[in-house]
Amino acid sequence: MSTIEAPIDRLLARLDAVRGRGEGRWIARCPAHHDHTPSLGIAEGADGVVLVRCHAGCPTPDVLAATGLDMADLFPRRLRRGGRGPRRADARRLPRPDAAAMLAAVGGEAMICALAASDLAAGRALGGDDYARVMAAAATLRRAADAAGRHQA
Numbered sequence: 001m002s003t004i005e006a007p008i009d010r011l012l013a014r015l016d017a018v019r020g021r022g023e024g025r026w027i028a029r030c031p032a033h034h035d036h037t038p039s040l041g042i043a044e045g046a047d048g049v050v051l052v053r054c055h056a057g058c059p060t061p062d063v064l065a066a067t068g069l070d071m072a073d074l075f076p077r078r079l080r081r082g083g084r085g086p087r088r089a090d091a092r093r094l095p096r097p098d099a100a101a102m103l104a105a106v107g108g109e110a111m112i113c114a115l116a117a118s119d120l121a122a123g124r125a126l127g128g129d130d131y132a133r134v135m136a137a138a139a140t141l142r143r144a145a146d147a148a149g150r151h152q153a
C-alpha cells in the first residue's frame with residue numbers, strides 16, 4: 001500500500017448510514033447489534049485516534065470485529081509503532097513505542113470524557129454504563145498522571 005489510510009477513513013468506509021455530527025464526529029449504524037436508528041458514536045481526536053461508542057452498549061472490540069477491524073486499527077500507525085524513519089541521532093529522543101501507545105490510550109480516555117461532556121451539554125442524559133465508562137476513564141487518566149509523576153521525581 002502506497003498511502004497510509006487514516007483510522008477514521010478505514011472505519012467509516014466499513015459502516016452503514018454514516019452521518020456527520022459536527023467537527024470530527026459521526027454517527028452510524030452499529031454493526032454489532034440490530035440497529036434501527038444509528039446509535040454508534042464515532043469521534044476522531046486531533047492526534048488521529050478514533051473513539052467508538054455504541055449507545056446500546058456493545059463492547060468496542062465487538063463493534064470493530066463486526067467490521068473486520070480491531071482495536072489497533074483505531075490508532076494511527078505512527079502512534080502504534082512509535083514513529084518511523086527518524087534519523088539515528090534523534091531516535092532516542094522519541095518516546096518508546098510503549099510510551100506512545102500509552103499516550104494514545106490516554107487520548108482515547110480523554111475523548112470518552114469529551115464525548116460524555118458533549119452529550120450532557122446537548123441535554124442528553126448519561127446512561128449507567130456511560131457513567132461507569134467515564135468514571136473508569138477518569139481513573140485511568142489519574143493512574144497515568146500518577147505514573148508519569150513518579151517517573152519525573
Ligand SMILES: [Zn+2]
Nearest residue numbers: 030033054058
Ligand atoms: Zn451496538
